[in-house]
Amino acid sequence: MYMQQRVLVWMLVVVLGVSCRALPFDAAAPAAHSAHQVHWEYSGEKGPAHWGELAKEFALCGSGTAQTPIDIKPTTREALTNPELRYQQGLVTVVNNGHTVQINAAPGNGMTIDGVHYALVQMHFHAPSEHTVAGEPAPLELHFVHKSADGTLAVLGALVHEGAQENPAWSPVVAALADHGTSGATLVMNWPALVPADMTTYRYMGSLTTPPCSEGVHWLVVQTPLELSAAQIGAFTALYTGNARPLQERNERPVVADSSPS
Ligand SMILES: [Zn+2]
Secondary structure, eight states: OHHHHHHHHHHHHHHHHHHHHHHHHHHHSOHHHHHHHSOOOSSGGGSGGGHHHHOGGGTHHHHOSSOSOOEEOOSEEEOOOOOEEEOOOEEEEEEEOSSOEEEEOOTTOEEEETTEEEEEEEEEEESSOSSEETTBOOSEEEEEEEEETTSOEEEEEEEEEEESSOOGGGHHHHHHHHHOOSTTOEEEEOHHHHSOSOOOEEEEEEEOSSTTOOEEEEEEEESSOEEEEHHHHHHHHTTOSSOOOOOOOOTTOOOEEEOSOO
8 A cells, every 4th residue: 555655656746747847848938839840741641731730830721711822813903112132142051951941041131022121031942833823833933031020921932934044043052952952051142143133023911831821921922933944943853842832722812913014
């Protein structure tokens, strides 16, 4: 009897000890951090159809009504002011995060949209494209992720079509991908040369295209696609292919095309 009580007390101590240690840890960890631990994939039981069930922080992936990507068919045309890019050449770090290859930007790059400044955070890619334009997908889509001082995200998306010529601006990035698809590589990134010259964009309000699928993201998709050669596109798809979320319902969201004369 005495032994049984000791065992019970010991078990209680262990259980309470674990709980007490777990509580402050959970309380201290931001929701995004704990959600980040949850493994998700692009197919199967942890694929996009199930993201919303994998963690409570991912709920919007299943229940959100302003999700990305969408098929872009403009609902309205307005005279828009193109985003003003303030990109500069600089040293960057490559991060292979298991879902894509991401290139983190150094401070000092950014984009101004309608008077609001968004700092460039990182660029990554999806293959095939996540957005389609009038039903047409592209082999690749690049996302330049920006964040304003109040935490609002604005993503500049560029679809990549296959061109006959190598795109020299992208050659250093392609070389870095081929040599170091793994994390930690550094390269000098000529950010201004990587984006299309014509910054006319489609715009709509959407979400992150990966869990937690947070909404309130300003999406600007460049109307003129970039062109990379088949070999250059192949450098991306050799690392990841099929890392594109399926199309989401547009619902009542306006999708604006620029009516300004170019
Ligand atoms: Zn993306």
